[in-house]
Amino acid sequence: MTIVDLRSDTVTQPSPAMRRVMAEAEVGDDVFSEDPSVRELEAATAELLGKPRALFVPSGTMGNQLALLTQTRPGNQVVVGHGAHIACYEAGAGAAWAGVQFAVAGQRGCFDADEFEQVLTPQSAHAPKSVLVCLENTHNHSGGRIFPERDVLAISAVARKHGLRLHLDGARLWHASAATGIEAANLAAPFDSVSVCFSKGLGAPVGSALAGDDALIREAWRFRKMLGGGMRQAGVLAAGALFALRHQRDTLVYDHEKAKSVAAILRDGGLTVVEPDTNIVMIQLTAPAHTLVEACGEQGVLFFAMGSHLARLVLHRDVSSSEAIRAAHVVVRCQRELSRPKS
Ligand SMILES: Cc1ncc(COP(=O)(O)O)c(C=O)c1O
Incomplete structure (x- = not known):
């Protein structure tokens, strides 16, 4: 059975071309700031985001946590949106390391x-x-x-009025940029710090970055060391990330097209789907989501339940259009089977 893996856009395999540049990368000890491939990735990322500097980190979680550590003190409050990764999916790190508490704005x-x-x-x-x-x-x-950009700008104005700083969790900022046609630097402009990932959708095996001004990145460098994120010949990883940034950003729009096709098939099949903006399709179910997830898994279509009645399918570069369409039809068939009255 061929598996179609829609659990996340992190499941992609490095392409042969990417593996080649990684194998041949020029490297040095990055804890001594001597890795030329890391330097090159950091400079390219900073430029794309319109920030003075960027710091290579192992994960999006570390990028977000460095943003908290550098811009808050224990006991401070940090405002996030409902379901924010930084508050809900980082194993309580914000409370454990930075000692902050989160307040949730809105419900969407x-x-x-x-x-x-x-x-x-x-x-x-x-x-x-x-x-x-x-x-x-x-x-x-x-x-x-x-x-929405108008909300980003309005929130930024209110934040400045009240003396707050702004952090952008841009793990999938590249997707927002590809879908809107707005340069990543413009999307990042209102923020003091921006974390981005090279391993979600872009197809690199490992790596993220935090961007900001020189003072922030100096502090982030020290905290990265404290958290054990100082990596030695990290250029092997940085070369893969740089390859992803340079050659695999433009193809994100195809993932968005695949998501729209999947959503259309699911909707035609009677499922309730949130119209996708980018590469993620959410299905709202009346029955527990895990039953559909399990039934589809048995047919080789993998995805996650994101809540008791919510399922998430993520499109990415390692799933072709025809595989995506086939997977969507499997989901519709499984849902019909599950909804059929038991005799
Ligand atoms: C929005 C968002 N931010 C941050 C992260 C954390 O990235 P990582 O898994 O590399 O720690 C993720 C991971 O999926 C994410 O979706």
């Missing part, structure tokens, strides 16, 4: 300036101090949603 993942202002704490000796707001673009838990 993306939020607007009014929802943001409502959760800001008053300046008093009793309330935790709100110092940072984190936006996620695209927003994973709400189905790869693109954060």
